Amino acid sequence: MREEYRLKPSDFNTERRPTWCRGCGNYAIHDALKKVFVQLELYPHQIIMVYGTGCSGSGVNFLRTYGFHCMHGRAIPIAAGAGLAAHKMTVIAVSGDGDIMGAGGNQFIHACRRNINITCILVDNHVYGLAGGQVSPTGGNDYKAGSATRVISVQPINPVSLAIASGATFIARGFSGDPLQLREILKKAVRHRGFSLIDVLAPCIIYSSVDIYGYYRRKIYRLEDVKSYDRSKKAEAFEKSLENDRLPTGIFYKVDEPVYEDTLKQIDRKPLIDHIISDIDINKLLNRYY
Template identity: 35%
Template sequence: MSSEVRFTDFKSDKQPTWCPGCGDFGTMNGMMKALAETGNDPDNTFVVAGIGCSGKIGTYMHSYALHGVHGRALPVGTGVKLANPDLEVMVAGGDGDGYSIGAGHFVHAVRRNVDMTYVVMDNRIYGLTKGQASPTSREDFETSTTPDGSKQPPVNPMALALAAGATFIAQSFSSDALRHQEIIQKAIEHDGFAFVNTFSPCVTFNDVDTYDYFRDSLVDLDDEGHDPTDYDAAKDMILDSSKEYMGVIYQDEESVSYEEQHGLTENMSEIPDGAPEDAMDLVREFY
């Protein structure tokens, strides 16, 4: 850990308004500890978030931040990273924000492999709008707007990521503080787009996917001897709907980020007039 930076340096003076017991507290604490442990500090960290209970995380963390609109956090994070590759870019979202309106951006962010970390606080419900079924809710999960269940199978975000060519896929649990921090650290250290789906229970509107449920059901891959570089084993786990896994499920250790592949390693604010047109074209393709 950096001798100069502590995780508390990432805490802002704004008090979170999440419900007492919300899993997002643990998710955020793990992110802050991982940033400090990897030698980052608030001056070189940029946090982007969308809409939902996760959306104000940038307000609660002391760093550069942008609170964007619903489902659009990833393109903002991509722009930030390409404009200033020296920044550590963390993108945060929820299962509704990321896998519904933001699903298209998710797939393309995965395939581009820009070097940033995407942490999704998955509580399997729309908490901010008072408890509707989300893309990851169970098919029979009853809510005020789906009293007989959603009648739709849940989205498998890890399968989406793998199909899009992800180079880092992990799953964590906000209540397991040490493992959550370790997994986020590995994501930050990965060269390329790192995706971490984090189970972050909603204590107010979801009485099914609870802390006790995840404690009893999660299988820790460290205990299973799983090799995350084994693509076929990772695919089998991701498609196995009978178990919930925690840990790094897949990692391509040979991954090279988009910006490294295309020479986009300079701070855009410092690129002089007359920069090579092909470099500018690579940036424009995102817009």
């Protein structure tokens, strides 16, 4: 359906201005979302954004769409439920690493394996920013975080590897210092049918070393520049995801597999929210109990 006005990024502004710290990775994601919506001609009322808790979660106040700000770790199931009920809408979960890799870890892997048709933006800064800078599940030795009074040898979770292993069908890594690439990835992720994950390296400049952006810039390279890389090969993608000396960004893996929603005949006819329920006849059903 054509809308009557021509979209621009500012159509997605609310009356509240973002309150993130200067230099926060959340700005790049916020900006990319607005621009991609315009490019894809998605109008605010056609989008459901679900936010977790923490710094990224306060984004609910700054982006004008249908929005739900939920509890720590629960953005994915809320988004999945909304997406099932209104499957013609675009549904995106935005949530932090403490959220989705911590409290929401179980829901994350099951959303991946069911290939639910939502996009998940993992705002990955390796710390619990709003709680006081504690090391998050994705935090490694490169972070000196608020609560790390001594070095404990634990392995960080690698969201990209985890998503590949769990069966997601679109898996990418972005960097908030590379907005052009982030927009391209986001556009493809939203268009992708099935569960798409973008692990966005979005540094917290408060709780990380002074030159975190410089650190990432030296370490990062784009997968698009590796001509021989085939992103439809799962084993290759997994191997790529394990690279640590230098960090690849871009799309690691993209395949078309059966989408959860497409297997549901009961939403095929029309979205669940469009059914009239005022007088549902259950007499035939009742007869089975006589």
